[in-house]
Amino acid sequence: MATLLLVIIYLAFISLGLPDSLLGAAWPVMQSDLGVPLETAGFLFMMIAGGTIISSLVSGKVLKRFGTSKVTFVSxxxxxxALLGFQFAPSIAWLVLCAIPLGLGAGAVDTGLNDYVATNYKAHHMSWLHCFWGVGATLGPVIMAQFISEGTSWRNGYLTISGIQFALVLILLITLPLWKRVTHNNNNAASNEIMETNAVRHEENNELKPLQVKGVKLALASFLFYCGVEATMGLWGSSFLxxxxxxxxxxxxxxxxxxxAGITVGRFITGFITFKMTNRALIRSGQLIAAVGAIILFLPLPSIFSLVGFIIIGLGLAPIFPCMLHETPTHFGKKHSQSIMGYQMAVAYTGTTFLPPMLGFISSYFTIGIFPVCILIFAAAMLLSTENLNRLLYKKIIGKDTSLKA
Structure with missing residues (x-):
């Protein structure tokens, strides 16, 4: 029963990934069709991500009141x-209106499913969960590219993706009773391991509010810059090329x-690597690999090397997000896990909201050629944040061990 529910969650994450990469892939054609400036894509992106931030911040209350199953279905x-609305959009104003429900639909379900898997399943399940997000994110540009190459409108691409989404809606509707049968009392052994690991280590966190827990702000900064890299690559990659x-x-x-596809394949492989490597080691390795990919984009090399750089960055980003999410209960305790998860998703989408549009705004005055520089800066800031978080948590553990010996 729990395994079947996990499959449904995987399918739900496909639906989260499908729209995420569409706008950037279609924008070179949409821009000329709608007759709007380059940076308008950044504004639409801000509207979508802004809705996601709002729904992420209120996700805790919404999930507790209505349950993860209903929230997922409605989202x-x-x-x-919203994607169907994109297909019929007669102007940019209509796209702005459709961007609101598109963003609101993502936040609460994203937070709820991430917290459920982080709390109740082992690290490889989290990597494979986000692998399915990558399946959706990979299919989006592939489908859109097919319609563009055939000379048909980008609108048909949005119509096709909307149809896939409605099929997933039907699956979720049919399986709603399954969610009612599976409760937290049926959690697998991973949940018990997390509880036992954190019972002593995070005892003092029970008296603190989530944002007062040591290290939370550094973790939030890591999510901010991670999404800055991932979203900037998706939104402006096509325009750069x-x-x-x-x-x-x-x-x-x-x-x-x-x-x-690099993100997707990387996360599938990461699911197996988690049996041999810790989340912390995977996060650090991924950040360094992503930085190497950004350097390749920055160098004046033939165009084919840009493809290599894109794939390397995707492979580097693959383990970072799921591993950081899975570390949440371990770092900060199960009691605050859902609240901190909501904050993390909100800050992550804040990075999605503001960092890519910032590049678009600057590029409108200079050139989109600054794209690799921004990617490298965001990757370096992410690495700095996570390394500082690791040092803080290490000092915290050493301090506890010393006090116990005393």
Whole structure:
């Protein structure tokens, strides 16, 4: 029963990934079709992510009142309807209106499912969960590129993705009774391991509010810059390849899909590597690999190396997000896990909201050629935040061991 529920959660994460990469892949064509400036994509992205931030912040109360199953069903339905609205959009104003439910539909379900898996399943399940997000994020540009290359409208791409979303809505509706039968009393052994590990280590956290727990702010900074890298790659990757490297819009969309494929394949592989490596080691390795990919984009190399850079960045990003999420109960205790998870998702989408549009704004005055520089800066800031968090937690453990010996 719990395994079947996990499959449903995986399917729900496909629906989360499908819309995330569409706007960036389609924007070179949408921009000319709608007759709007380049940086308008950044504004639409801000609207989508802004809705996600709001729903993430209130997700704790919403999930407790209505339950994860109903919230997931309604959220996927909202995103499916919003994507259908994109297909019929007569102007940019209509796209702005549709961006609101598209963002609101993602936040609460994202927080709820991440917390459920982080608390009740082992690390490899979290990596595979986000692998399914990558499946959706990879399929989005592939489908859009197919319609663009055939000379048909980008609107048909949004219509197709909307149809896939509605199919997932139907699956969620049929399986609603399953969620009622599976309760937290049926959690697997991973939940018990987390409780036992944190019972002593985080005892003092019970008296603190979530944001007062040591290390939380550094963790939030890590999520901010991670999403800055991931979202900036997705939103402006196609524009960089078209305007700087001279690729066609269809080819650029396909290359961006390979970036998401790198994330997807990397997370699938990471699920097996978690049996041999710790989350902390995987996070550090991924950040260094992503930085190498950004350096390749920065160097004046032939266009094909840009494809290599995109894939390397995708592979590097693969383990970072799921491993950081899975570490939440371990770092900060199970009691505050859901609240801190909500804050993390909100800050993550804050990075999605503001960092990519910032690049678009600056590029409108200079050039989209600054794209690799921004990616490298965001990756370095993420690495610095996580390393400081690791040092803080290490000092915290050493201090406790010393006090126990005394």
């Amino acid at each position: 996927v339905f909202m995103t499916a309807g 078209v305007n700087v490297k001279g690729l066609s819009a269809a080819a650029a969309a396909q290359w961006v899909s390979l970036y998401y």
